[in-house]
Amino acid sequence: MADKVLMKGNEAIAEAALVAGCRHYFGYPITPQTEIAAYMAKRMPKIGGTFLQAESEIAAINMVYGVASAGYRVMTSSSSPGISLKGEGLSYLAGADLPALVVNVQRGGPGLGGIQPSQSDYFQATRGGGHGDYHMIVLAPASVQEMAELTVKGFELADTYRMTAMILADGTMGQMMEPVALDFDVAPAPEKPWATTGTDMKRPHNIINSLSLVPEELEQLNFARYEKYRKIEENEPRYEAYLMEDADICIAAFGIAARVAKNAVNEARREGIRAGLIRPITLWPFPKKAFREAADRVSAMISVELSMGQMIEDVKLASECRVPVTLCNRAGGMIPSPKQVLAAIRQAAGKEGDLL
């Protein structure tokens, strides 16, 4: 076991990216993720890497597109309004089948919103974020340790599947400090014979492109991409199940919401309510099977979210609406309290009494 160091979540992401072999970072300042850029600005010049503060999030994601085309591990990070700007680039990365890691340390929205934590970019992240038929692999850390682990995993998955992986964190995860171990076994980047590294006059030219004007061909490209997505949905869903073996009430929550929900589950258990938690770690692919199986055993589900209710749609779809699914939420930068979640659990269990 390696020594643990006390780090902010944002710094853990940055350091883990370096451990994963990322030597190119492009960003633009926005709260609450700027520590990632600051960390990279300090470290990259010392290890022969690239830190570049781009003129905009749009430029940053297109610089990422360039480095990814050249075949190197590359990342950018931002927070909600900045991710909207990156939406164009996310779509082009998908269309050109390029691997990259994008971090979204979410804040409340819409618009300029606020700077406090939020999970209201769930739809944007899990449905792709930009135009066209595509997905990103979306990873949702619930601790500083996971911020680091999932960053490494994100680079590996992006390379394996030639697509964008996104860390969907929130302001709490970015700002809080916890001990973290950074001794990861990192899978080296695979060979990338498709990369635009120059032909060296030894092979036909490589083309990185998302344009396809013949609809029959573009359809085939989409079919092929969705065949890849099908394999990812089969192989890559990750989640944590907490006290689900005998659970009667199932909470669905990710990130900081899952930390709060866990406290509420423990409290409910002390009251004799058999509550449990399924914490999706991959939001896309969504751990559908876990929820589908739970739906046969529990009597109700509660989606706990820092949004007006976005993941709840996936919970309903995955559980095929076999049990009632209710929402327990705060929005705009507010976080549900364990008491609020406990009240929702009591209500679902038909034990309404002293609430809050």
Place this chain on the structure above:
Amino acid sequence: MIVFQKPHALTDAPLHYCPGCTHGIVHRLVAEVIDELGIEGKTIGIAPVGCSVMAYNYFNCDMIEAAHGRAPAVATGVKRADPSKVVFTYQGDGDLASIGMAETVHAAARSENITVIFINNAIYGMTGGQMAPTSLPGQVTQTSPYGRDVKLCGYPIRVCELLSELDGAEYLARVTVNSVPHVREAKKAIRKAFENQLNGKGFSLVEVLSSCPTNWGMTPDAALAWIDEKMIPYYPLGVYRDRSGKEAENHG
């Protein structure tokens, strides 16, 4: 004896450009320079969105197709990833001077060591002839059907002059390809813009005044003449900046 042939840096793909369009000439000049400098194997080109969107099919070097206006940012990524490579963008006026102006200005300000070939034909060609940031005052286009009214849509942007205020710009030249002497001048400028990159000198841009007979509604001959009559007076030819050479004066 072979006295004339297609440059190796061009593929055999037939160009899709309209009759009389000067994109083909500029493609050829870029390819000739790549051949002459012997850099095809280490060159990566970035194609824009616009008429030359399919330039990736025409150049034999590795090619990347960028989002509209973002070619300088993509080029920045490629060049930073491996500075030993030669990276050029090929962009039109809508791409470079409208939607991609921020990327253009900041790549120049950073003095990214890249080469930018900028086709200024004063119109959006691919989408069928709309007003460009470089359309001339009074110019009739699909979206300025009564002529470009500067009170309503502002004035054309002179890109070389604009960028010449930036310390980061190494080389800025405006050329055209509407006559044999002009073509020869254009090639010299393009060659210099690539040589600058090989010598690590920084951001070099060559603006090429080009014709669009289709969307200007002219014969190819009349379009070439229109460059002399209308475009050059507004966009004087010349070297606007040559940082490590002499500070250039405009000799339009």
